Amino acid sequence: xxxxxxxxxxxxxxWLSLALFFALYLxxxxxxxxxxxxxxxxxxxxPYLSPRWDQVITELLERQHxxxxxxxxxxxxxxxxxxxxxxFSPVYQQIPKLADLHYSLIGEYAELSAAALGQLQDRIGxxxxxxxxxxxxxxxxxxxxxxxxxxxxxxxxxxLGQQIGARMHFDxxxxxxxxxxxxxxxxxxxxxxxxFSLELRGAGAAGGxxxxxxxxxxxAKELGGxxxxxxxxxxxxxAASLGSGAALGAAAGSFVPGLGTALGGILGAALVWVxxxxxxxxxxxxxxxxxxxxxxRTLVDEEKRRIKEQLQQAYDxxxxxxxxxxxxxxxxxxxxxxxxxx
Amino acid sequence: MRVFAAIFLxxxxxxxxxxxxxxxxxxxxxxxxxxxVLSQSLxxxxxxxxxxxxxxxxxxxxxxxxxxxxxxxxxxxxFWIALFAGGFLLLQFPLWSPAMQLALVGxxxxxxxxxxxxxxxxxxxxxxxxxxxxxxxxxxxxxSLMMTGASLVLQLYSPIPTYLRASLRATxxxxxxxxxxxCSMLDLLIRIYAQKEALFWWLMVQxxxxxxxxxxxxxxxxxxxxxxxxxFWAYSRFLVQMIFSAQSSDAP
Numbered sequence: 001x002x003x004x005x006x007x008x009x010x011x012x013x014x015w016l017s018l019a020l021f022f023a024l025y026l027x028x029x030x031x032x033x034x035x036x037x038x039x040x041x042x043x044x045x046x047p048y049l050s051p052r053w054d055q056v057i058t059e060l061l062e063r064q065h066x067x068x069x070x071x072x073x074x075x076x077x078x079x080x081x082x083x084x085x086x087x088f089s090p091v092y093q094q095i096p097k098l099a100d101l102h103y104s105l106i107g108e109y110a111e112l113s114a115a116a117l118g119q120l121q122d123r124i125g126x127x128x129x130x131x132x133x134x135x136x137x138x139x140x141x142x143x144x145x146x147x148x149x150x151x152x153x154x155x156x157x158x159x160l161g162q163q164i165g166a167r168m169h170f171d172x173x174x175x176x177x178x179x180x181x182x183x184x185x186x187x188x189x190x191x192x193x194x195x196f197s198l199e200l201r202g203a204g205a206a207g208g209x210x211x212x213x214x215x216x217x218x219x220a221k222e223l224g225g226x227x228x229x230x231x232x233x234x235x236x237x238x239a240a241s242l243g244s245g246a247a248l249g250a251a252a253g254s255f256v257p258g259l260g261t262a263l264g265g266i267l268g269a270a271l272v273w274v275x276x277x278x279x280x281x282x283x284x285x286x287x288x289x290x291x292x293x294x295x296x297r298t299l300v301d302e303e304k305r306r307i308k309e310q311l312q313q314a315y316d317x318x319x320x321x322x323x324x325x326x327x328x329x330x331x332x333x334x335x336x337x338x339x340x341x342x
Numbered sequence: 343m344r345v346f347a348a349i350f351l352x353x354x355x356x357x358x359x360x361x362x363x364x365x366x367x368x369x370x371x372x373x374x375x376x377x378x379v380l381s382q383s384l385x386x387x388x389x390x391x392x393x394x395x396x397x398x399x400x401x402x403x404x405x406x407x408x409x410x411x412x413x414x415x416x417x418x419x420x421f422w423i424a425l426f427a428g429g430f431l432l433l434q435f436p437l438w439s440p441a442m443q444l445a446l447v448g449x450x451x452x453x454x455x456x457x458x459x460x461x462x463x464x465x466x467x468x469x470x471x472x473x474x475x476x477x478x479x480x481x482x483x484x485x486s487l488m489m490t491g492a493s494l495v496l497q498l499y500s501p502i503p504t505y506l507r508a509s510l511r512a513t514x515x516x517x518x519x520x521x522x523x524x525c526s527m528l529d530l531l532i533r534i535y536a537q538k539e540a541l542f543w544w545l546m547v548q549x550x551x552x553x554x555x556x557x558x559x560x561x562x563x564x565x566x567x568x569x570x571x572x573x574f575w576a577y578s579r580f581l582v583q584m585i586f587s588a589q590s591s592d593a594p
Contacts, residue, residue, distance in 0.1 A: 010344055010347075010588060011344075011347075014347050014348075014351055017351055017354075017355075017375075018351070018354065020371070021354050021355065021358040021372065024358055024362055024368055024369075024371060024372070025358055025361050025362060027362075027366065027368065028361060028362040028365040028366050028368070028369070029361070032365040032366050032524070046365070046524055047522050047523070047524050047529065048364035048365055048522050048523050048524045048529075049522075050519075050522045051519065051520045051521060051522055054519070
């Protein structure tokens with residue numbers, strides 16, 4: 001064989017082999033899928049990635065990267081503080097109004113009649129909460145917290161996905177699949193944690209109709225006590241002044257003997273009654289208004305703290321649930337388990 | 343130039359194998375290429391030796407002599423040896439660290455020096471038809487023994503694998519789970535090979551504590567040496583064949 005022919009044959013063989021190797025490498029790199037979704041929407045990992053996957057997930061679980069980090073949790077806690085404070089802010093502005101009414105003659109009689117009819121709580125609730133649209137405000141605040149926390153969760157899970165993807169050398173399409181499998185979107189989170197989201201949005205025990213009811217009840221109880229106390233004070237004052245009021249009225253009415261004397265006596269007694277009430281209310285206001293407002297403020301503070309605590313606990317459960325679900329899903333994705341028939 | 347191209351091709355084959363074996367059964371294509379090259383190398387040697395084997399020991403018209411003279415027996419033997427030794431090399435190669443693989447690239451140049459050395463040595467001593475076969479064999483053995491020595495030193499100073507446990511069963515299970523391939527046949531092979539490596543390590547590290555005699559430790563080292571020699575011999579023989587094919591009149 002001619003040496004040139006031999007040489008050409010060698011180089012042909014060389015380049016053909018290299019081309020074959022390159023094609024094979026490209027096929028393995030680009031065409032062999034690492035992840036795929038089955039008909040049920042479950043993510044499957046290629047078996048050859050199982051050792052790496054085990055290593056990555058074990059590392060992540062050990063380092064607890066799945067949990068929302070402390071910064072995110074602190075942000076959610078701060079958001080709860082901010083939003084609930086904002087929702088309660090108009091309630092505090094209503095306290096002087098409630099005090100004004102409480103320390104007025106009309107308010108006093110209205111409170112007495114409401115107490116007699118068992119409607120005192122409704123009346124207080126209307127002034128403190130309904131007039132400032134507290135319930136819708138609280139619901140809106142809770143909705144905002146939920147949206148914010150969902151974004152935090154989404155971000156945390158997104159970061160987790162990025163960490164896994166980077167370590168597993170996933171490409172964009174595979175990252176998308178992983179993101180789908182992690183169910184990062186807010187919609188899927190809401191769907192999966194429906195009971196939680198209801199509670200977190202204020203439809204459950206923490207908020208909604210229950211919010212404010214306790215404070216109203218406590219204020220009504222407080223007012224009831226005060227009204228009874230005042231009635232006792234006024235009874236003594238009235239007993240002392242009613243006789244002289246009636247006598248003065250009768251004397252004034254004695255221009256018309258008989259009927260005039262009687263009407264004058266009644267009118268005099270009524271004037272003394274009202275004047276006594278007015279005097280007692282004003283004295284009461286002078287001495288006790290500040291303490292009364294502070295007391296209501298304390299009750300509102302307690303209610304606000306109760307709602308915050310319940311909400312924080314609900315969010316802790318919510319985040320723990322997401323954490324557990326995500327961990328379980330990642331564990332299940334291990335191919336050693338997935339290779340088993342369903 | 344062709345010699346270096348042949349060395350590059352041989353190394354490229356091993357790297358492509360490393361990059362593809364876990365992902366697709368098509369990774370068997372480079373593996374098959376290596377085994378064919380290796381069996382071609384061994385076949386030439388065995389065909390040469392079969393004449394002596396048949397004539398030195400048996401009468402020329404006897405059945406054993408006729409069988410031994412036949413080309414198919416040498417071909418079959420060459421293929422099986424290539425399959426076994428080449429298989430060890432292929433399964434070991436991905437487990438080597440990048441530093442070790444780089445050392446092998448340097449070793450391929452050293453192998454060229456061995457070939458030149460034995461070519462000069464054998465120039466005046468042997469028949470022309472035997473000379474090439476002997477040079478191939480000597481160069482491969484010299485290189486593999488040298489590399490086995492080097493790998494022994496590396497093994498002594500390498501960190502103990504993390505999968506090692508007091509229990510042999512646990513060690514083997516963990517080691518078997520640390521490798522995987524999409525192709526079920528390759529998956530089985532690489533798991534068995536990884537477990538073989540784990541067994542050596544277990545015997546070396548835990549064997550003396552678990553077994554009463556130092557036998558385990560020594561047998562582990564012996565097995566390690568034999569296994570290592572086989573792998574390096576297959577590597578050297580494969581490279582030598584590629585180099586000689588590039589130099590010879592026919593391309594492989």
